[in-house]
Amino acid sequence: MYSLIFKIIEIIILLVSLEYKLIRKSCKLSLFLPKIWFVMSKTVLSLQGVDIYQNNHKVLSNLNLEVKNGEFIYIIGKTGAGKSSFMKTLYADLPLLTGQGNIVDYDLGKLKEKDIPYLRRSLGVVFQDFKLLPDRTIYGNLHFALRATGWAEKKAMDRKIEEVLDKVSMLPHIQKMPHQLSGGEQQRVAIARALLNDPDLILADEPTGNLDPQTSAEVMELLLKINESGRTIIMVTHDYALLLKYPAKTLKCDDGTIFEVVHRTAQ
Numbered sequence: 001m002y003s004l005i006f007k008i009i010e011i012i013i014l015l016v017s018l019e020y021k022l023i024r025k026s027c028k029l030s031l032f033l034p035k036i037w038f039v040m041s042k043t044v045l046s047l048q049g050v051d052i053y054q055n056n057h058k059v060l061s062n063l064n065l066e067v068k069n070g071e072f073i074y075i076i077g078k079t080g081a082g083k084s085s086f087m088k089t090l091y092a093d094l095p096l097l098t099g100q101g102n103i104v105d106y107d108l109g110k111l112k113e114k115d116i117p118y119l120r121r122s123l124g125v126v127f128q129d130f131k132l133l134p135d136r137t138i139y140g141n142l143h144f145a146l147r148a149t150g151w152a153e154k155k156a157m158d159r160k161i162e163e164v165l166d167k168v169s170m171l172p173h174i175q176k177m178p179h180q181l182s183g184g185e186q187q188r189v190a191i192a193r194a195l196l197n198d199p200d201l202i203l204a205d206e207p208t209g210n211l212d213p214q215t216s217a218e219v220m221e222l223l224l225k226i227n228e229s230g231r232t233i234i235m236v237t238h239d240y241a242l243l244l245k246y247p248a249k250t251l252k253c254d255d256g257t258i259f260e261v262v263h264r265t266a267q
């Protein structure tokens, strides 16, 4: 009896030590311990004293922000408040000139031109106007995105394309041209494209801006499902109906800065 108990304790100790080693190597390999504590505590975005510029015009000042892995964050604010400029700085379309900014382990202030494709490989970016290439099929669009981010082996690329299209329920449309799809379907493909490189963080700039309320809700539910699978999402939106239906942490861009908005619930 005692020997059995000792054996069980021994096995538990072995598994815990193995788990610890795997967590140190990569949290994705973790075995059985509640890895959520480890994954959730990872910071995917940190800004300290950051100013955001468009050319020489300062759009946002002194941003201090920390986003943890697994969060879903809305960015709201009126037209011209600086939401897109903020997002563009995060995916290095605008340079970080002042302050300290780290995103998925890249230092935005020290980023060289040659690093930008690698940063973008670690991010998924979704736009309001889908940005699909009109001259090729859905397969061709995703294939192009994989090639642009360093993939070369055809079988692996085909497997990945099928996997991400399946995730967004668009696999049956793989051979269609973008113009043969509805807006909501095109946005699903754009989301699939954002998932190609298994990004930790997805930046979505008004992903439902061109969609009707029903289709917006469907795209939103897809994004929430992706978020539940462990990916962090930062989403710009003007759609207050979505905020009410799917409440989440909300940051407001206003008066040259960004601050958290606390939702009031009805009494």
Ligand SMILES: Nc1ncnc2c1ncn2[C@@H]1O[C@H](COP(=O)(O)OP(=O)(O)OP(=O)(O)O)[C@@H](O)[C@H]1O
Pocket: 054, 055, 057, 059, 077, 078, 079, 080, 081, 082, 083, 084, 085, 086, 253
């Ligand atoms: N390429 C540019 N050159 C100079 N100024 C720009 C440029 N793009 C945007 N701006 C200015 O920067 C400010 C912020 O613009 P931005 O597009 O970030 O706002 P936004 O909050 O995303 O607006 P919207 O909700 O309309 O998309 C605005 O005053 C805008 O006029």
